[in-house]
Amino acid sequence: MPVSRVPRRALTGAAAALGVLALAAAGIGGGAALAASSSQAAPAAAATHRVLFDNTKAETAGNADWIISTSQPDPLGQDSTPNAETDWTGALSSWGVALQKAGGYSLNTLPSGRTITYGNSSNAQDLSNFDTFVLPEPNVKLSAAEKTAVMKFVQNGGGLFLISDHNNSDRNNDGCDSPCVINDLLTNNGVDNTDPFGFSVDLLDISTDNPRAISDSSNPVLHGPFGNVTGSILRDGTTFTLKPGDNANVKGLLYKAGASGNTGAFFATSTFGSGRVAIWGDSSPVDDGTGQSGNTLYDGWNDPAGTDAALALNATAWLAGNGTTTPPTTPPTTPPGGGTCTAAQLLANPGFESGASSWSASSGVITTSSSEAAHSGSYKAWLDGYGTATTDTLSQSVAIPAGCAARLTFWLHIDTAETGSTAYDTLKAQVLNSSGSVLSTLATYSNVNAASGYQQRGFDLSAYAGQTVTVKFTGTEGSKLQTSFVIDDTALSVS
Secondary structure, three states, X not given: OOOOOOOOOOOOOOOOOOOOOOOOOOOXXXXXXXXXXXXXXXXXXXXXXXXXXXXXXXXXXXXXXXXXXXXXXXXXHOXXXXXXXXXXXXXXXXXXXXXXXXXXEEEEEEOOOOOOOOOOOOOOOOXXXXXXXXXXXXXXXXXXXXXXXXXXXXXXXXXXEEEOOOOOOOXXXXXXXXXXXXXXXXXXXXXXXXXXXXXXXXXXXXXXXXXXXXXXXXOOOOEEOOXXXXXXXXXXXXXXXXXXXXXXXXXXXXXXXXXXXXXXXXXXXXXXXXXXXXXXXXXXXXXXXXXXXXXXXXXXXXXXXXXXXXXXXXXXXXXXXXXXXXOOOOOOOOOOOOOOOOOEEOOOOOOOOOOOOOOEEOOXXXXXXXXXXXXXXXXXXXXXXXXXXXXXXXXXXXXXXXXOOEEEEEEEEEEEOOOOOOOOOEEEEEEEOOOOOEEEEEEEEEHHHOOOOOEEEEEEOHHHOOOEEEEEEEEEEOOOOOEEEEEEEEEEEEO
């Protein structure tokens, strides 16, 4: 029988029905480029994807203004409900406002003068608190500790978005421009100095080009929730050399005119450990043309020669997870869906009606408490909800047969006493391997996603066919107002 909790979570009933907002049109400002790229508006995101933009590496030196807002770390301090890119100040404000309007994204900036860290609990902008880290044309080398932090972040499941610029684009005149900074990260990081992502930045200055996207109808960056990508713009930028022999997952998605294969890639993606990486060869495509006074900027975001808004936003969604899974560290021996599979539901005690049987859970998580209703039956898993600093976990290991398509589903109710749009309390849904390493963070929910009633969530786990994995939920609550994450009627179905 579960342990009765004390004193139980002063609930607020209808507290903070802050459900995910329906997505507004992704084109911000003029928005013509994105509107032309797809008539389909992006759907509201199901989870809160936490994105951190860097501003510690001279991102505003010279004419650069690569910030989403002058309000840092929280852009909502400038305008909590932005509708146009000028509601936030910065040449990347269109990017930030589009994500904010989409719903399901929590945005922060690491301010100038701060340090990039990973695993530092005293730093609210520590990379462990985010799903995606954006380095927009960095002009100062990362320290040895910062490079290790970035690499560990990606290795453990984070998404890294790198934006380079052309050779000799040293905006702060310290002797190292963005190609120098990024290549240094790739070759001298202390974690893996042997071309870990499978690409390097070419030392070129290409004055103008309109790179085109490859044909790949299933690629989530080229054809994602924010529209279809047909091309981009290159206005004094560079390209990348791909090295699939170093990392077989590296893939060029857009190429300069006349280029293909391993040379001339203008936008590329890769993976490292459990994480994902994207890199773009020019800052012009994400520049929205407006920012702080005194800067000479260029509106590439809305340039009709490219579909840059869709590319930036789809890539951000892909890096953050957005309901998809990260490929496992060790590929399955049998391709998912490639063999005979007997349809079945694999989780034991999926509705918790046998108490804690077959589940590993923090004390009192699996409960019949009447303070929160079950989705069905009497039992459910209730993580957090105390209004004090609490970490609750719930997990079960399961063997997914080779040759099967697999899908994880569960019903989730989030109740909170928090207000506003800041994610104070979070629930992570993750897949771990047999050694306990995170293969994928499927989603991160927070108090911002609170809503009345249960909502079903679902994720494709077919990539893990042939492996024994652990499905794990981790609820982390701050020290003040309560947030309850209530899970019921789980299933891991194979077919």
